[in-house]
Amino acid sequence: MNGSHSRDRILSRLRQAPSAASRAPANPLSPVHGDPTRFRQLARDNHIHCEHCDEVTQGLQRIRQWMQEQELPSAPVVSGPLLSDARAAGWEPGPLSDLRRPHSVWINQSWCAVADTGTLVVLSRPEAPGYANFLAEHHWLLLDAGRILATKNDVWAQWRVEHDDTLPPAVHIISGPSRTADIEQTLQLGAHGPRSLNLMLVGR
Amino acid sequence: MMRYQANAFKRQANKALQDTTLQQALDRAQTGFVARRAKALELVDDFEHLKQQARAAKERALSEAAYLLERFECQVTANGGRVHWALDGAELNRTVIDICRQAGGRRIIKGKSMVGEETGLNPALEAAGFELVETDLGEYIIQLAQEPPSHIIAPAIHKTRHQVADLFARHHRQPPRTGDSIANLVAEARQQLRAQFLSADVGIIGANLLVAETGSVVLVTNEGNGDLSANLPRTRIVVASIEKIVATLEDANAVLEVLGRSATGQAMTAYTSFYQGPVQDDAAGSPQSYHVVLLDNGRSDLLAGPYRDILRCIKCGACLNHCPVYSNVGGHAYGSVYPGPMGSVLEPLLHELASTRPLPNASSFCGRCEEVCPMGIPLPRLLRQLRDRQHEQQLEPQGWRRGLGIYGWLSRHPRCFRLTLKLLRGALWLVPPPFWGQGRRPLRPAGRGTFVEQWHRASRNER
Ligand code: SF4
Numbered sequence: 001m002n003g004s005h006s007r008d009r010i011l012s013r014l015r016q017a018p019s020a021a022s023r024a025p026a027n028p029l030s031p032v033h034g035d036p037t038r039f040r041q042l043a044r045d046n047h048i049h050c051e052h053c054d055e056v057t058q059g060l061q062r063i064r065q066w067m068q069e070q071e072l073p074s075a076p077v078v079s080g081p082l083l084s085d086a087r088a089a090g091w092e093p094g095p096l097s098d099l100r101r102p103h104s105v106w107i108n109q110s111w112c113a114v115a116d117t118g119t120l121v122v123l124s125r126p127e128a129p130g131y132a133n134f135l136a137e138h139h140w141l142l143l144d145a146g147r148i149l150a151t152k153n154d155v156w157a158q159w160r161v162e163h164d165d166t167l168p169p170a171v172h173i174i175s176g177p178s179r180t181a182d183i184e185q186t187l188q189l190g191a192h193g194p195r196s197l198n199l200m201l202v203g204r
Numbered sequence: 205m206m207r208y209q210a211n212a213f214k215r216q217a218n219k220a221l222q223d224t225t226l227q228q229a230l231d232r233a234q235t236g237f238v239a240r241r242a243k244a245l246e247l248v249d250d251f252e253h254l255k256q257q258a259r260a261a262k263e264r265a266l267s268e269a270a271y272l273l274e275r276f277e278c279q280v281t282a283n284g285g286r287v288h289w290a291l292d293g294a295e296l297n298r299t300v301i302d303i304c305r306q307a308g309g310r311r312i313i314k315g316k317s318m319v320g321e322e323t324g325l326n327p328a329l330e331a332a333g334f335e336l337v338e339t340d341l342g343e344y345i346i347q348l349a350q351e352p353p354s355h356i357i358a359p360a361i362h363k364t365r366h367q368v369a370d371l372f373a374r375h376h377r378q379p380p381r382t383g384d385s386i387a388n389l390v391a392e393a394r395q396q397l398r399a400q401f402l403s404a405d406v407g408i409i410g411a412n413l414l415v416a417e418t419g420s421v422v423l424v425t426n427e428g429n430g431d432l433s434a435n436l437p438r439t440r441i442v443v444a445s446i447e448k449i450v451a452t453l454e455d456a457n458a459v460l461e462v463l464g465r466s467a468t469g470q471a472m473t474a475y476t477s478f479y480q481g482p483v484q485d486d487a488a489g490s491p492q493s494y495h496v497v498l499l500d501n502g503r504s505d506l507l508a509g510p511y512r513d514i515l516r517c518i519k520c521g522a523c524l525n526h527c528p529v530y531s532n533v534g535g536h537a538y539g540s541v542y543p544g545p546m547g548s549v550l551e552p553l554l555h556e557l558a559s560t561r562p563l564p565n566a567s568s569f570c571g572r573c574e575e576v577c578p579m580g581i582p583l584p585r586l587l588r589q590l591r592d593r594q595h596e597q598q599l600e601p602q603g604w605r606r607g608l609g610i611y612g613w614l615s616r617h618p619r620c621f622r623l624t625l626k627l628l629r630g631a632l633w634l635v636p637p638p639f640w641g642q643g644r645r646p647l648r649p650a651g652r653g654t655f656v657e658q659w660h661r662a663s664r665n666e667r
């Protein structure tokens with residue numbers, strides 16, 4: 001049997017069912033901002049470590065200090081747009097392939113956040129491919145404090161305001177470090193992805 | 205493929221009831237899931253409203269399924285992927301094998317997929333000469349144990365840590381662990397699977413939802429294994445059944461609002477990814493090859509019929525966790541891919557009614573499943589419809605049909621009914637307890653007279 005034959009048969013069977021479609025509600029037009037205090041509270045409940053800084057370079061310096069406190073090797077991998085800031089902070093970040101090593105640290109930008117669920121939204125881009133967010137052992141995300149939205153639907157509304165309808169190859173909605181409860185229902189952080197997820201809120 | 209043994213439900217259930225290790229695991233699992241869901245619902249102002257929105261989103265999608273699937277296909281193609289269609293499980297397996305062969309790779313990593321279980325994808329790939337590793341921790345454990353999953357979201361729920369430790373000790377070539385703590389076991393699996401992620405040629409994942417307007421495949425996980433499987437290999441294959449389609453990103457959100465809360469008691473799982481197209485990676489050069497294989501396997505026939513409601517199922521597992529039958533016998537007793545109430549409806553529809561005879565009857569009709577189902581699926585009604593169909597097709601055992609016939613006659617003849625009750629009541633006193641079977645309490649008639657007599661007496665006294 002060939003694929004197009006199957007395609008036609010499946011679609012024609014589906015078309016035989018009565019269709020009483022109620023139209024999807026129109027997409028909301030303008031995104032609504034969320035409550036930062038609620039966002040931080042829920043992010044902490046999701047096991048996200050939260051810090052705050054006034055500007056990006058200062059945030060990167062604080063991350064550097066955190067890495068020393070954790071006794072992690074000194075070269076993190078930094079996503080494209082943050083590279084120049086990282087260099088300004090006195091770092092020479094490693095290549096993406098360093099993420100395969102134990103104790104790797106990935107520093108990336110969060111596109112926006114959702115207050116309702118304490119969630120961060122990360123876009124996959126050619127210079128910061130999605131896998132980096134899952135391969136690193138420790139994950140830091142920098143978020144512009146003005147980009148905390150109210151709900152998940154506001155994320156799509158915000159996208160439509162800033163871009164056209166075409167989304168990037170992947171959008172990752174991240175609500176904490178990797179975890180599993182597959183053995184005896186006991187929660188363990190760091191199943192396959194990052195053992196820690198850390199947020200640096202930048203600005204007010 | 206797992207051996208299909210739904211007709212042996214009774215025997216398997218009896219065995220499960222006497223398995224003390226399994227009973228411990230089930231107790232723990234049930235209390236965990238039920239308590240976490242209850243807590244998550246407490247934190248929501250109006251869960252009923254969320255349920256209605258999720259249900260409406262799915263109904264919209266089912267009402268224009270053909271149009272939305274075509275739109276999804278169009279968008280995936282525009283984004284650099286390819287959509288394949290499979291009428292049945294065999295065609296899905298063949299398609300996946302062809303893609304893997306074209307990719308020229310041998311090593312496959314796989315995220316959890318119930319569709320893959322349904323079609324027997326793993327054994328088909330292994331028979332075709334591919335090396336396949338399941339990467340979801342639960343799936344990995346049962347792959348080592350060579351067992352089918354026993355729960356749709358927690359496949360190794362029936363295993364204790366000691367059983368997992370034994371499995372790891374047998375399969376992992378590494379120095380003995382210090383202690384069987386769960387943290388140690390998770391760390392060991394992480395280390396083993398890391399190497400697999402980094403060397404695989406093909407990644408196969410399932411999908412929780414498909415979004416027509418953007419061609420997105422939505423993947424909901426906690427471990428991150430699905431995303432590593434989707435992103436690291438040079439070929440990505442998504443296997444999904446056609447009812448996963450929704451119209452818009454907002455409709456996908458409506459379903460996500462109820463999915464995590466009903467499944468694991470999380471407002472959002474750790475990772476929810478929307479995949480539109482293949483990975484674009486500056487470091488890798490050539491783009492990833494990206495395929496979505498859509499499975500029908502009888503679902504399109506259900507759309508116009510009396511079982512359409514089951515197509516709204518989002519495989520959250522809440523009906524399993526709250527089912528008194530599932531919580532006592534576990535998933536393997538069902539002898540089918542999908543266990544519990546949703547499985548007892550879906551399995552007879554995907555297979556012959558005759559090969560799944562006990563499933564629609566594996567329910568006390570307590571109604572808990574319908575109560576907790578976030579998609580408002582009337583599971584007890586669907587089970588009753590299946591029982592009716594079984595009766596019409598004369599599929600019940602002879603003894604049962606005869607018994608029903610006698611009961612039917614007696615209930616139309618009240619005097620004989622009462623007399624029979626009296627006789628049976630007397631007979632109950634004569635049966636010695638050992639005849640009541642192992643593990644069951646001897647039932648003793650309570651009070652003076654039959655139930656009907658006691659009822660009349662009580663009503664007279666009230667007056
Ligand atoms: S039938 Fe309802 S409760 Fe059961 S798995 Fe499906 S959606 Fe969840």
